[in-house]
Amino acid sequence: MANKLVEIITIGDEIINGQIVDSNSAWIASFLNRSGFEVNKITSVPDQSEAILQSIDSAFSNAGIVLLTGGLGPTKDDITKHCLCTYFKTKLVFNQAVYDNMTEMFNKRGLWTINSFNRSQAEVPEACTVIINRKGTAPLSWFEKEGKILVSMPGVPLEMMWSMEKEIMPRLLNKVQSQAIIQRYLWVKGYPEAVLAEFIADWEDDLPPELKLAYLPQRSVMLLRLTAKNSDEANLNNLLNSNIEQLKTLLGEAVFAEGVKSLEEALGQVLIKKRLRLALAESCTGGALGARLTRAPGSSAYFLGSIVSYANEIKQDLLAVPEIMLQNKGAVSKEVVEAMAEGVRIKLKSDIGIAISGIAGPEGGSKEKPVGTVFIALADNDQCLCRKFEFQLDRTGNIEQAVHQALILLLDYLYL
Amino acid sequence: MANKLVEIITIGDEIINGQIVDSNSAWIASFLNRSGFEVNKITSVPDQSEAILQSIDSAFSNAGIVLLTGGLGPTKDDITKHCLCTYFKTKLVFNQAVYDNMTEMFNKRGLWTINSFNRSQAEVPEACTVIINRKGTAPLSWFEKEGKILVSMPGVPLEMMWSMEKEIMPRLLNKVQSQAIIQRYLWVKGYPEAVLAEFIADWEDDLPPELKLAYLPQRSVMLLRLTAKNSDEANLNNLLNSNIEQLKTLLGEAVFAEGVKSLEEALGQVLIKKRLRLALAESCTGGALGARLTRAPGSSAYFLGSIVSYANEIKQDLLAVPEIMLQNKGAVSKEVVEAMAEGVRIKLKSDIGIAISGIAGPEGGSKEKPVGTVFIALADNDQCLCRKFEFQLDRTGNIEQAVHQALILLLDYLYL
Numbered sequence: 001m002a003n004k005l006v007e008i009i010t011i012g013d014e015i016i017n018g019q020i021v022d023s024n025s026a027w028i029a030s031f032l033n034r035s036g037f038e039v040n041k042i043t044s045v046p047d048q049s050e051a052i053l054q055s056i057d058s059a060f061s062n063a064g065i066v067l068l069t070g071g072l073g074p075t076k077d078d079i080t081k082h083c084l085c086t087y088f089k090t091k092l093v094f095n096q097a098v099y100d101n102m103t104e105m106f107n108k109r110g111l112w113t114i115n116s117f118n119r120s121q122a123e124v125p126e127a128c129t130v131i132i133n134r135k136g137t138a139p140l141s142w143f144e145k146e147g148k149i150l151v152s153m154p155g156v157p158l159e160m161m162w163s164m165e166k167e168i169m170p171r172l173l174n175k176v177q178s179q180a181i182i183q184r185y186l187w188v189k190g191y192p193e194a195v196l197a198e199f200i201a202d203w204e205d206d207l208p209p210e211l212k213l214a215y216l217p218q219r220s221v222m223l224l225r226l227t228a229k230n231s232d233e234a235n236l237n238n239l240l241n242s243n244i245e246q247l248k249t250l251l252g253e254a255v256f257a258e259g260v261k262s263l264e265e266a267l268g269q270v271l272i273k274k275r276l277r278l279a280l281a282e283s284c285t286g287g288a289l290g291a292r293l294t295r296a297p298g299s300s301a302y303f304l305g306s307i308v309s310y311a312n313e314i315k316q317d318l319l320a321v322p323e324i325m326l327q328n329k330g331a332v333s334k335e336v337v338e339a340m341a342e343g344v345r346i347k348l349k350s351d352i353g354i355a356i357s358g359i360a361g362p363e364g365g366s367k368e369k370p371v372g373t374v375f376i377a378l379a380d381n382d383q384c385l386c387r388k389f390e391f392q393l394d395r396t397g398n399i400e401q402a403v404h405q406a407l408i409l410l411l412d413y414l415y416l
Numbered sequence: 417m418a419n420k421l422v423e424i425i426t427i428g429d430e431i432i433n434g435q436i437v438d439s440n441s442a443w444i445a446s447f448l449n450r451s452g453f454e455v456n457k458i459t460s461v462p463d464q465s466e467a468i469l470q471s472i473d474s475a476f477s478n479a480g481i482v483l484l485t486g487g488l489g490p491t492k493d494d495i496t497k498h499c500l501c502t503y504f505k506t507k508l509v510f511n512q513a514v515y516d517n518m519t520e521m522f523n524k525r526g527l528w529t530i531n532s533f534n535r536s537q538a539e540v541p542e543a544c545t546v547i548i549n550r551k552g553t554a555p556l557s558w559f560e561k562e563g564k565i566l567v568s569m570p571g572v573p574l575e576m577m578w579s580m581e582k583e584i585m586p587r588l589l590n591k592v593q594s595q596a597i598i599q600r601y602l603w604v605k606g607y608p609e610a611v612l613a614e615f616i617a618d619w620e621d622d623l624p625p626e627l628k629l630a631y632l633p634q635r636s637v638m639l640l641r642l643t644a645k646n647s648d649e650a651n652l653n654n655l656l657n658s659n660i661e662q663l664k665t666l667l668g669e670a671v672f673a674e675g676v677k678s679l680e681e682a683l684g685q686v687l688i689k690k691r692l693r694l695a696l697a698e699s700c701t702g703g704a705l706g707a708r709l710t711r712a713p714g715s716s717a718y719f720l721g722s723i724v725s726y727a728n729e730i731k732q733d734l735l736a737v738p739e740i741m742l743q744n745k746g747a748v749s750k751e752v753v754e755a756m757a758e759g760v761r762i763k764l765k766s767d768i769g770i771a772i773s774g775i776a777g778p779e780g781g782s783k784e785k786p787v788g789t790v791f792i793a794l795a796d797n798d799q800c801l802c803r804k805f806e807f808q809l810d811r812t813g814n815i816e817q818a819v820h821q822a823l824i825l826l827l828d829y830l831y832l
Contacts, residue, residue, distance in 0.1 A: 013630055013643075016455050017599075018446025019677055021439045025460070027812075030434025039432050041467060042460040044441070047630075051457060058474065074610040075631040076620070117610035156633075158817065161809055183433075194490040194533030204492070214429055214463075215491040217572075227429075261435055280703075280724070286710025287696075287703025290724045294702025297778050297811055299726075306724035307734075308696070308706045314721040314764060318734070348730060362713050393577055395713055397443075401574060 004176050005040045006032055007059035009052075011071035011080055012155060016046040024069050024160055031164055035173065036180050037065070038229070047071055052083040056150070064148050065172065070155030072138035074117040080152055081125055081141065088143055090127035095139070098122040098130060102137045135162045142171070149175065180233040184244055186224045187257040187266045189415055193217050203243075203250055210236065211243060218263050220408055221256075256415065263407050264296045270414050271302035278410075279348035280306035281319055281340040281355040283331065284374065289356060289403045304348050309340065319343030332357050332369055334377075334386050341379035352413075353379045354406055358389075360398045374402045378413050385413060420592050421456045422448055423475035425468075427487035427496055428571060432462040440485050440576055447580055451589065452597050453481070454645070463487055468499040472566070480564050481588065486571030488554035490533040496568055497541055497557065504559055506543035511555070514538040514546060518553045547583050551575045556583060565591065596649040600660055602640045603673040603682040605831055609633050619663055626652065627659060634679050636824055637672075672831065679823050680712045686830050687718035694826075695764035696722035697735055697756040697771040699747065700790065705772060705819045720764050725756065735759035748773050748785055750793075750802050757795035768829075769795045770822055774805075776814045790818045794829050801829060 008025050015022045022044055029039040040063055045051040052071070059066040071080030085091055099122035106114055121137050124130045131140035136159040143150040149172070153163040188196060193215055197204075204213055210230050216223040226244060228236040248255055257266035271278065280290050290306040293299055307318050312331055315321040321339045329335045337357045345353025358374030365371035372391040377384055389405055391398045424441050431438045438460055445455040456479055461467040468487070475482045487496030501507055515538035522530055537553050540546045547556035552575040559566040565588070569579040604612060609631055613620075620629055626646050632639040642660060644652040664671055673682035687694065696706050706722040709715055723734050728747055731737040737755045745751045753773045761769030774790030781787035788807040793800055803825055807817045 014632055014641075015442070016445060016458065017449050018442040018444070018455070019632075019641075021437060021442040022458075023437045026431070026434040026437040028434070029432060033433050039434070040462070041471070042432065042438075044458040046456070054478075055457070062470075073631060073633065075613045077628075077630045115610050115614045117613045121610075157813070158807075158809070161813055192534075194531050194537075197491045197533045198531045212493075214493045215489060216430055216435075217489065225430075225435075282703065282706075284710075285707065286715070286719070287698065287706030287722055287724065288710075290698075290703030290726075291701065291707045291815075294700075294704075294726065294776075295812065295815075299702070303702070303726050305726040305730040306703055306722070308703065308722035308724065310706075310710065310716055310719050310721040311764075318723075318763075347734075348727075360710075391574075393574070396711065397573070397577055399707075399711075 004037050004065070005063040006037050006065045006067060007040055007063040008042045009055050009059060009066065009068045010042070010044045010155065011047060011052060011068060012044075013046045013077070015044045015070075024155060024157060027157070027161065028067060028069075028164060031169070033181055033183075035169060037172070037176075038181060047077050047079055049079055049083050049086070052080065053087055056083070056087050060145075060148060060150065065176065066148070066150040067168070068150065068152040069160055072121075072152070072154050074121050074137075081123075084128070084141060084143070084152060085125050088125060088127045088145065090125050092123040093126045095122050095124045095130055097132060098124060098139045101132045101134070101139075105137055131163075131167050133159055133163065134166075135159045140167060180228075180230060180236055182228045182233070182236050182240060184226045184240055185259055185261055186226075186244070186247065186251075186255055187260075188222045188224060188251055188254050189220075189256050189411070190254050191222060193222060196222055200247065200250060203247060207243060208239060210239060221263070221411060223261075260296075262296065263411075264293050264299075267407060267410055267414070268293075268296045268299055268302060274414065276351045277302050277304055278352050278354065279304045279344045279350035281344035281353065282306055282308045283310060283315070283340070283355075283357040284360040285356050285399050285402050286310060288399055289354070289406050292403050292407070304350050307344055307347065315340060318347065320347070330369070332359055332373060332375060334375055334388065337375035337377040338379065338384045338386055341377040341384060345379050351380060352410075354410060355379075356402050356406055358398065358402055360402075361395045372398050374398065374405070376402065376406050376409055378409050385409065420453050420481070421479040422453050422481045422483060423456055423479040424458045425471050425475060425482065425484045426458070426460045426571065427463060427468060427484060428460075429462045429493070431460045431486075440571060440573060443573070443577065444483060444485075444580060447585070449597055449599075451585060453588070453592075454597060463493050463495055465495055465499050465502070468496065469503055472499070472503050476561075476564060476566065481592065482564070482566040483584070484566065484568040485576055488537075488568070488570050490537045490553075497539075500544070500557060500559070500568060501541050504541060504543050504561065506541050508539040509542045511538050511540045511546055513548060514540060514555045517548045517550070517555075521553055547579075549575055549579065550582075551578045558587070596644075596646060596652055598644045598649070598652050598656060600642045600656055601675055601677055602642075602660070602663065602667075602671055603676075604638045604640060604667055604670050605636075605672050605827070606670050607638060609638060612638055616663065616666060619666060623659060624655060626655060637679070637827060639677075639682075676712075678712065679827075680709050680715075683823060683826055683830070684709075684712045684715055684718060690830065692767045693718050693720055694768050694770065695720045695760045695766035697760035697769065698722055698724045699726060699731070699756070699771075699773040700776045701772050701815050701818050702726060704815055705770070705822050708819050708823070720766050723760055723763065731756060734763065736763070746785070748775055748789060748791060750791055750804065753791035753793040754795065754800045754802055757793040757800060761795050767796060768826075770826060771795075772818050772822055774814065774818055776818075777811045788814050790814065790821070792818065792822050792825055794825050801825065
């Protein structure tokens, strides 16, 4: 029986040169965690046989389960299965079931006939169990060796997710005795990391060995994660509950949310508790703040919607920002962002309006307002708060920080 | 002089268990690439000394430059610098300059005094060059050993980016002779991957050894990347130009954009060429489509803005969707999403309106409209296209796919 430690290897030049962010690994790790599997390492390597072989060898020596994604396309730069043949000392053979699945896919899409490049996707390592990919043309390969498991799957996110959920996890659960991993989250405000650590040091020192505490600072607030690992799930839950209760008693009002991993979910809990509804006016962030807030399930309870006023005419027409103010102060100014926050609050009939206006870059900066200058405002029925930032990052970084700082402004508003 | 191969190690339980996506690595890789450094491997490990030491050892044996992020906080779960002391056989010593910087940071923020946990952040490995972190309290450590370089930096994105740009890259460029890496991009429509590969096989076979072609399929279109590596930059540019010209001649009208990496940038080139302006009405995506489009620098040339109508009243009030239609057909229906697309086009005075309405989940599904059901519509002055999807993914996946399919609908509209 394979041990339950997992290593993930993601293969592709596009990951290694930073063209895409490897979000597959996080998805897989989180999915495995929920079923009690623990990831020990994540490695990303280019489409180069030496690097791929070395990473497989290293993973196989540490982990009981190795999951590979990517490098299964029909073209010359995709070499994963050739590497697997080398590693498992086997050869490629034609598989009729894979070919039939491919034919079906092609017929559904209706446009092209299968050529020799496609046909090569039906060639699979002889020594593996082949699993048909019902969402694409590249099959999965399942290898077992010396009680360990290696699975190669496609890197296309939709196909990867389908493979993990429908094909890989059910087989893993059959093969491997997984241990329970339970995690609890507490959100704490008002303490810098080191002060909090000092304040709860005695409690932390007394934690039983099955429990592990992590500090996950989110700018001005702290996310505490308590992880428990063991084979006895009921016992773990009791242990966690009693220690969490002790911690909550210790921290009192400083705990403002629990049970959720993201700041937007934590804020959602507070907004629901306070019965407040939110509307947004976004300019340079283009909708990213709304997208972040609505990542939280159930966000429709407090999020009404946004007006993304990328063009100035929309700031005037829909948010009632006076034309003369835009002319005199500029779209990126305290006055305009406050008018936007107030404008969207009234237009969308919400309790709170939040607005962002800034210069994300790379163009559009000036000496007075360099790239990275962002104004963020929050308006309610009585007041309007406004903060100015100069992030000095690239476009993506400036937008990310603007979204994050808007959440922090909301948090401060709710608790200051 | 160190060789220019880089390995990146990101440290943190939150990466390994999938709580956060490791976007630092992609940012670093892309930043290094632009300066001619090549990343050979990215590894993510938990806050465990054995895993950290093993990954450092492995990286140091392969690469000339090893960059570490994370694990530098003041609390007990952060152990990176202890591991570095073990690896480099040195000990922690108190550094006054780091402490002074910390004091300054604390004074600026104005709230707390430094305690023993913070003070421990001023303890640095004796055998390294310490670099002050002007954006936070955890310093950078720069080690050199046997002609190789290892740098440990904070994992907080803002601090990491600042460290790479202001402190690490200037020193690396001083120490290491980097080789030129140039990449060119072509966007091709109308060919499935394997058909395209067959069509350009002769051209690809004739490529000189310095050039490498990669196929990066983006659903219904293909992104081709041609990478050139060598020490002679002028020669590489000539080589790339002549081969790209040959390929463009071969593919003719099928090339619809070039020089950009993302689908939103490629679409932006087409919209500018066709002088079309775009407005969005987003429901279940909460603003994510607008956020995606505005990732492209210069998107204000064709993107006017959006109305994010999460609540039904906003669909009525701002998008003029008839109340009776919402009642009879439901917010997630062909009729409503078409009315949204047409409504936003008129309200924001754009050439094209795109609307998305769906059930992202986990709640809100029904037998007729299960979670993952999404309608996407595109309206212009003459017509309205609508597509229905059932993604069957989790909330994040459903939203991501909805955004992607909206871009594909726009692409198809522009070229069908």
